[in-house]
Amino acid sequence: MPSPAAAEQLSAPERATEARRVVLSSYLGSTLEYYDFLLYGTAASLVFGPVFFAGLPPAAGTIASLGTFAAGYLARPIGGVLFGHFGDRAGRKAMLVLAMTVMGVASVLIGLVPPASVIGPWGAIILVALRVLQGVAIGGEWGGAALMALEHADPRRRGYLAAFTNAGAPTGAVLGTLVMTLFALLPEDEFMRWGWRIPFLLSAVMLAIGLFVRAKVSESPIFRAAAEQTGNEPGAPPIVEVLRRPKVVLVAAFACLAGFALQTAFTTFGITYAVETGTPRPDALFGFAIGQFFAIFFILGYARLSDRFGRRPVMLFGLVAMIVLVFPILGLLATGNFPAVAAAFTLYTFCHGAMYGPMAAYISEQFGTRTRYTGASLGYQLATLLGGGFTPVILATLAASTGNSIVPVGGFIIALGALSAVVLLTTRETKNNDLTAV
Secondary structure (H helix, E strand, O other): OOOHHHHHOOOHHHHHHHHHHHHHHHHHHHHHHHHHHHHHHHHHHHOHHHHHOOOOOHHHHHHHHHHHHHHHHHHHHHHHHHHHHHHHHHOHHHHHHHHHHHHHHHHHHHOOOOOHHHHOOHHHHHHHHHHHHHHHHHHHHHHHHHHHHHHHOOHHHHHHHHHHHHHHHHHHHHHHHHHHHHHHOOOHHHHHHHHOHHHHHOHHHHHHHHHHHHOOOOOOHHHHHHHHHHOOOOOOOHHHHHHOOHHHHHHHHHHHHHHHHHHHHHHHHHHHHHHHOOOOHHHHHHHHHHHHHHHHHHHHHHHHHHHHHOHHHHHHHHHHHHHHHHHHHHHHHOOOOHHHHHHHHHHHHHHHHHHHOOHHHHHHOOOOHHHHHHHHHHHHHHHHHHHHHOHHHHHHHHHHHOOOOOHHHHHHHHHHHHHHHHHHHOOOOOOOOOOOOO
């Protein structure tokens, strides 16, 4: 890894090469983190209810299982603040390595938790504890990965390059869903007994790959310059400085929360709904994986548009598209027909990509260098908590209480979309903000 002094002497081609290496690291790291985090959502929809909450009726078991999913979202802001503090003080890179390690270890351990038939309620308790660790890790991962890409990027391409961190989410979802789909082809009793555990145990291999890649990147040049400018004066903790202007965090969170509501709605409730309305489980999972594959390109394409036209117009387009298409998408999921289900999941990513693609840059550009890791992480993770953490439970409860009607489900998503659109309209464009400001 080049020293700070050496990094300043890099030629333009060398800086471009280093930027590509950092973006690849952020993309791969985010892919591995989201493989673990979103794999849990799929398992919570299909497996954890009967395995860890076997004493409850099926609908209640599903709701309880999705409640453990929410525990990870509750922990994400904690991870954002904790990792953000040290990331703003000691550097981005070290925190990214630590976050990846915590996530990988927690995921492997999830694959080893004994079922309720062996240890009773302790299985669910251990599951929740490990899910909290996943939440803390993902809370620290996103901010560091996004900032490393953003702060190495050419200012004219920073929305696009920062979006590779967000593109890691659907990539990880594709990997996790395909692996889970493969094992879902097993006989039902074998899948429930041991098949679902293998995708979690494979996290050990992915962790080793991720740590190897991440160890080879250099620290953010903008962070190094800011550290040299401020010297050894620590000042107030980053979280204190961020909360002196809480409006920035809250506005960023509410502007983005609908994107996370849509994401978690289709990552969890959408798959369950498709299966319950007649789609075979492997077909529902494969259809979801197809949608997530297209999401990679939607996210990067919309992010590139945001570098040209601005973050706000692109994100607003996604919100409007979501409001218009949510009921047609839910209708396609209920057909029990594989092409229709795959089309539904693809249409969802068409809407979601417009919100999610520019989001890494939009949130990060709100903060100065000394507090950017903490501020961006807190804003992003607060949005995930408010928009995504409880959405699966709310949607499952709404559906169960109305005879599986999609009307309250779609209405809830539309309401959140309208809220985010109104808040986003009150904010200013950020694509031309100066990131070197301390």
